[in-house]
Amino acid sequence: MNNRAQVLLWGAQRVSAMVLGACVAVHLVTMIYAVRSGLSAAEILGRTQGSPGWFAFYTLFVVAVAIHAPIGLRTIIGETLNWRGRGPDVLAGVIGLGLAAWGLRAVFAVFGGGGA
Amino acid sequence: MNNLQVRIWRGTEEGGFQDFEVPRQESQTVLDVVTYVQRKCDPTLAYRFACRVGVCGSCAMTVNGVSRWTCRTHVSKVAADDRLEIAPLRNLPVVKDLVTDMREFFDKWARARGSFSGSTTRKEAFARVEPQSKERRRVDAGIECIGCGVCYSACDVVSWNRDYLGPAALNRAWTLINDVRDVARAERLAAVAGDAGCHACHTHLSCTERCPKGLSPTAGIAGLKRAVLAATFSGEI
Numbered sequence: 001m002n003n004r005a006q007v008l009l010w011g012a013q014r015v016s017a018m019v020l021g022a023c024v025a026v027h028l029v030t031m032i033y034a035v036r037s038g039l040s041a042a043e044i045l046g047r048t049q050g051s052p053g054w055f056a057f058y059t060l061f062v063v064a065v066a067i068h069a070p071i072g073l074r075t076i077i078g079e080t081l082n083w084r085g086r087g088p089d090v091l092a093g094v095i096g097l098g099l100a101a102w103g104l105r106a107v108f109a110v111f112g113g114g115g116a
Numbered sequence: 117m118n119n120l121q122v123r124i125w126r127g128t129e130e131g132g133f134q135d136f137e138v139p140r141q142e143s144q145t146v147l148d149v150v151t152y153v154q155r156k157c158d159p160t161l162a163y164r165f166a167c168r169v170g171v172c173g174s175c176a177m178t179v180n181g182v183s184r185w186t187c188r189t190h191v192s193k194v195a196a197d198d199r200l201e202i203a204p205l206r207n208l209p210v211v212k213d214l215v216t217d218m219r220e221f222f223d224k225w226a227r228a229r230g231s232f233s234g235s236t237t238r239k240e241a242f243a244r245v246e247p248q249s250k251e252r253r254r255v256d257a258g259i260e261c262i263g264c265g266v267c268y269s270a271c272d273v274v275s276w277n278r279d280y281l282g283p284a285a286l287n288r289a290w291t292l293i294n295d296v297r298d299v300a301r302a303e304r305l306a307a308v309a310g311d312a313g314c315h316a317c318h319t320h321l322s323c324t325e326r327c328p329k330g331l332s333p334t335a336g337i338a339g340l341k342r343a344v345l346a347a348t349f350s351g352e353i
Binding site: 001002003004006007008010011075078079080084 | 273276277306309310311313315316341344345348353
């Protein structure tokens with residue numbers, strides 16, 4: 001990977017961190033609110049499914065995770081295992097795609113139109 | 117006063133600590149202790165020093181686990197229980213005992229394009245740089261580095277990533293990036309970019325904490341990160 005790509009990865013991780021900071025705060029507040037109000041899972045799903053706003057919010061959340069986590073993991077692999085180059089780059093990419101796939105599947109299930 | 121119980125690293129990369137007993141004295145520095153051991157206990161002990169007053173930076177060692185100038189470190193500040201463990205700087209190959217091979221450290225200054233590139237000759241007038249300008253103040257904040265290697269020894273990222281340029285080289289690059297007379301800005305930004313450059317820094321601040329000159333390489337590295345990212349988007353590099 002050339003230096004330009006490495007710099008862009010660094011920038012992507014910083015921007016995704018800012019997005020995550022906001023998303024995690026909103027997520028925690030919403031989650032605590034839902035639990036304190038004594039809602040059941042079925043009642044929560046009844047409120048979330050078909051909501052375009054929450055669908056967009058959690059899609060953004062998942063995309064930010066799928067960008068942020070593998071870039072950090074790539075650095076951790078390099079620094080702790082001294083494994084650098086194409087191998088960990090590909091591994092990080094695969095992990096990013098996996099996080100995006102699983103995360104978006106959950107978003108569709110909870111916030112999509114008809115349920116999982 | 118009690119005698120000091122001193123453990124000093126002997127050998128190269130392979131070796132071990134050797135114990136010495138050194139008389140405790142008023143206003144004694146760690147360099148005084150090392151010098152006493154070499155002159156009175158074991159003349160084969162290798163160590164480096166020159167000025168003894170915090171100007172040259174050549175006496176840097178690891179004292180009780182912390183990288184320091186030994187000439188400016190009073191025993192009373194670091195050996196409350198009259199015990200000292202003195203080792204060579206971290207992150208550099210050991211030549212012998214307390215002497216490290218500094219080539220890697222200075223080679224990285226060269227890799228970071230740490231030398232000034234001007235465009236004028238001695239026949240032309242002096243450049244006029246406003247002392248209060250933003251660039252000049254940034255240069256002032258980092259220019260007093262004397263290359264002692266304490267920050268390089270204190271940096272965990274260097275120990276995790278042997279290619280990482282390190283705080284001193286990046287601090288030097290930052291002062292040159294802000295030198296309005298320098299003409300190698302794009303080449304220097306490219307040289308310090310990426311996984312082995314400024315973007316590897318985790319902002320642990322160990323360099324800033326340990327710098328005997330009170331500089332903040334971390335601040336300069338943060339500036340480099342932003343400057344390189346901007347140059348990448350603008351197509352400058």
